[in-house]
Amino acid sequence: MELEMGEEEKNPFVLQKEKGRRDVTSPDLDSLCSHINDKVSNIKALLQLRKIGQEASLKAVLSKILHEMFLFNDLLNQMELECHHQERKQSQLKELQELIERDYKEAEHLEANMPFHLPNAGLASAAAGLPAEKEAQGKAAEPGRPKKPGKEVKPVKEIPFLTVEEFDSVPAYMRGRLTYSQVNAVIQEINKAVASKYKIVRQSTKSMSSVVRNLYIRFQEQETKDTKGEFFIVEADIEEFTQLKADKRFHSILTILRHCQRVREIRGSRLVRYAVC
Structure with a gap:
């Protein structure tokens, strides 16, 4: 076939x-x-x-071979376990190397891009009025007639920048696509608007121009009993003193700032005032 x-x-x-x-x-x-x-x-x-198992001479050899096979099998099992152990260690070392490389790159990036909102000891001292205190002490040491103490001026309040932990604690639906740097950049602009507004408020009316006087009058009209002692701005101040626009993105950031207790709203006379906490 x-x-x-x-x-x-x-x-x-x-x-x-x-x-x-x-x-x-x-x-x-x-x-x-x-x-x-x-x-x-x-x-x-x-x-x-x-x-072979019935002959005495061959039976001893067979038993020895069987014993050696068991030993060899145990050795192979140990080698297999050791190989798995080494593979796990190699995988862990690879993950550790990747983490170290990532941290190193982040450190290089931070070094090359220092955040603008980090506190500066020199500027903080100047803002706290330390030079002015030294100057006042020097003048006090000079002989002369005593001067009447002037009215104490309350320093303009500023919004503290968010920390990374605070930003991460904000709910995801509230953050959206906003980044940590964008939120702190808006905080810096709001502080700029607050400082510009209260510089005008504390300015002598005799030295004001007509434009500044109109702003001063508007600021006074926005004051209520609820805003006494508060530092606040409105949307018009943001557009007046900064390059920001009171758009949807700006209001999303204000929501985050209210959530983190950086600002609070004071409503009245159909106007929303954003007071610094």
């Missing part, structure tokens, strides 16, 4: 079986003898292996 080429490729087991049949039924006596000798050799080997 012969198979076609396509059938041989599809069923190699049938092919091998058919080849065995052709070898057995082959008229070639040499092939037949070789086949029979191979069968006899296989049978002898099987009989020897079956009796």
Whole structure:
């Protein structure tokens, strides 16, 4: 029985079986003898292996080989565990290296881009009036008639910048796509508007121009009993003293500032006033 080429490729087991049949039924006596000798050799080997456990001399060797195989198997298991351990350590070291590289890049970025809103000791001292205090002490040391103490001027309040932790604590729906730097940049502009407004409020009316006088009058009209002692601005002040616009993005940032207790709203006379907390 012969198979076609396509059938041989599809069923190699049938092919091998058919080849065995052709070898057995082959008229070639040499092939037949070789086949029979191979069968006899296989049978002898099987009989020897079956009796190996019954002979005392071979039984000891077999037992030793079995023991060595168990030891070798344990050694392979230990090697496998050690390989898994080393793979885990390598993975952890790779993650640690990535973290270190990321921190290093962040440190380089921070060094190259220092935030503008970080406090400066020199400027803080100047804002606190330390030079003025020294000057006052020097003048007090000079002999002369005593001067009447002037009316104490309350320093203009400023909005403190947000910390990273505070910004991260703001709900995601409130932050939207706003970034930490954008929020603090608006805080800086609001402080600028507050300082500009109260510089005019505290200015002598005799030295005011007509434009400044109109602003002064508007500021006075916005005062109510609820704003007494408060430092506040309105949207018109933002557009007057800064480059910001009172748009949707600005109001989103004001929502964040109210949430972080940086500003609070004082409403009245159809006007929303944003007071510094």
